[in-house]
């Protein structure tokens with residue numbers, strides 16, 4: 001049994017941090033599309049505003065406004081690395097996860113010989129499948145780690161049958177954006193490393209609910225989307241330092257050499273150049289300092305003892321946020337059992353360590369799209385569709401074109417708004433005549 005933390009998530013305080021929840025107009029919306037992208041706290045907005053007002057000039061220049069902007073960009077990058085327990089030169093802040101993975105696949109391409117094998121899973125979002133399938137053009141063999149057609153789970157035994165001496169890379173999700181399953185990444189890392197391969201993990205669905213420690217997980221590459229983690233529309237990619245020498249530069253040919261020669265403190269390092277052609281939106285990177293301030297405010301507000309590591313502070317905050325999310329998940333699962341027309345993919349586990357609070361529903365005779373639109377008209381935000389996890393849906397017998405209705409939580413959701421969703425959904429199913437189908 002889990003020992004509950006002595007500290008209790010102060011949901012009223014947390015909600016105060018989000019301008020969208022407190023604005024008279026946008027505050028009417030009960031927001032359950034968090035797996036698509038979360039709201040941002042005021043700290044992020046303020047840092048963005050500050051950058052745009054005072055330092056919106058080309059960074060890395062010799063004058064004050066530029067130096068201050070540079071400092072914000074560099075500090076934010078250092079903190080993001082610290083957040084996942086990586087060293088600063090092991091992290092790239094890119095446009096998004098899809099772009100980061102595409103660039104990585106291009107950067108690694110020359111490392112693979114014809115007949116080398118890459119394993120991808122049927123559980124993943126397509127952004128962690130398509131870039132690897134493209135390498136088939138160069139003779140790489142891509143093998144699929146299948147999911148169970150009923151539970152949607154990945155079994156380690158199945159991986160054992162795929163791993164071999166030609167395995168170079170295994171690409172998997174930490175937590176599925178459809179079935180929510182949390183996979184045992186450490187166990188997979190041990191198996192993959194035993195055959196001399198690398199492990200790449202998509203943490204996009206997992207990271208909004210847990211602190212990340214890439215070293216403890218033993219991964220070689222880890223990606224997450226900062227805009228689903230209360231930040232701006234950016235993606236973070238960790239690449240273990242030992243792999244850097246294997247990456248082919250994706251940026252301007254001369255740049256890595258030029259930057260290697262730089263002695264200026266604050267100049268971007270090679271990885272950040274090689275995997276980030278043209279760099280990314282400066283103001284968005286700088287406002288990640290607001291994300292740091294947000295987690296630090298929550299850490300302080302909940303009375304945790306001082307802690308020098310940002311990763312540890314996030315970890316404390318996520319632990320009590322997780323208890324709140326677990327309570328909401330229980331509330332949801334109890335209600336769901338009263339709804340014969342709704343069937344959830346991936347089971348009813350409420351233990352956050354095993355299942356993310358992202359729920360994909362089949363809705364009997366009512367179309368997911370119709371329900372999503374009707375909920376939107378009633379100021380409740382959910383989404384319908386395939387969520388780019390076509391293979392996962394197909395294997396579970398769901399037509400990706402009609403897709404599922406997806407409800408997903410963030411730690412700022414309240415029990416009251418979840419109840420509002422349940423009551424409204426109940427009424428909609430009743431009036432559509434689809435409640436008991």
Ligand SMILES: Cc1ncc(COP(=O)(O)O)c(C=O)c1O
Nearest residue numbers: 096097098125127177204205225
């Ligand atoms: C599990 C998962 N992986 C990857 C992605 C792609 O992320 P991005 O939008 O940052 O490219 C998403 C986006 O929804 C996702 O849910």
